[in-house]
Amino acid sequence: MPKIIVLYTSLTGNTEEMAESITAGAKEAGAEVVAKEAFDASPEELLTYDGIIIGAYTWGDGELPDEFLDFYEDMDSLNLAGRKAAAFGSGDSSYPIFCASVDIIEEKLKALGAEIVAEGLKVEYSPSGDEKETCKALGRQVAEALQA
Numbered sequence: 390m391p392k393i394i395v396l397y398t399s400l401t402g403n404t405e406e407m408a409e410s411i412t413a414g415a416k417e418a419g420a421e422v423v424a425k426e427a428f429d430a431s432p433e434e435l436l437t438y439d440g441i442i443i444g445a446y447t448w449g450d451g452e453l454p455d456e457f458l459d460f461y462e463d464m465d466s467l468n469l470a471g472r473k474a475a476a477f478g479s480g481d482s483s484y485p486i487f488c489a490s491v492d493i494i495e496e497k498l499k500a501l502g503a504e505i506v507a508e509g510l511k512v513e514y515s516p517s518g519d520e521k522e523t524c525k526a527l528g529r530q531v532a533e534a535l536q537a
């Protein structure tokens with residue numbers, strides 16, 4: 390059974406709601422899934438999973454959340470070759486750079502050698518019913534890519 394981590398940073402709960410649906414989708418597709426906030430995890434822990442799904446809300450002027458920065462920088466010591474991955478996050482489209490964190494995380498995962506197997510998922514505020522289904526589909530896609 391493939392092992393997947395859904396790691397997220399969420400201040401007001403929107404990205405966390407996405408993480409819950411992504412976790413449900415990956416479980417439905419037969420993966421063993423652990424969901425964790427980034428501040429409860431270490432970057433080295435990522436190496437114990439086959440699938441790595443990382444999410445964060447966007448802060449400042451299109452920036453990663455402050456509380457995720459140490460984790461993000463410490464990821465540089467990892468070689469994620471052979472891992473399947475995807476990124477997600479919540480934002481607010483009234484800001485000039487919508488959900489920038491999703492692109493920043495996706496680029497980092499790629500730079501560390503992971504294979505991106507689902508398009509980065511950006512949601513305005515909290516996920517609607519339809520968007521929760523899209524979150525589930527992302528979880529399923531990563532789980533299925535690991536079983537292919």
Ligand SMILES: Cc1cc2nc3c(=O)[nH]c(=O)nc-3n(C[C@H](O)[C@H](O)[C@H](O)COP(=O)(O)O)c2cc1C
Nearest residue numbers: 399400401402403404446447451480481484487488
């Ligand atoms: C000071 C501040 C700056 C923000 N900057 C951005 C931004 O640049 N781009 C964006 O898409 N959203 C931005 N947001 C919106 C948050 O990302 C959005 O409210 C998100 O849903 C919060 O997710 P969370 O509930 O997981 O914490 C900003 C919010 C605040 C309060």
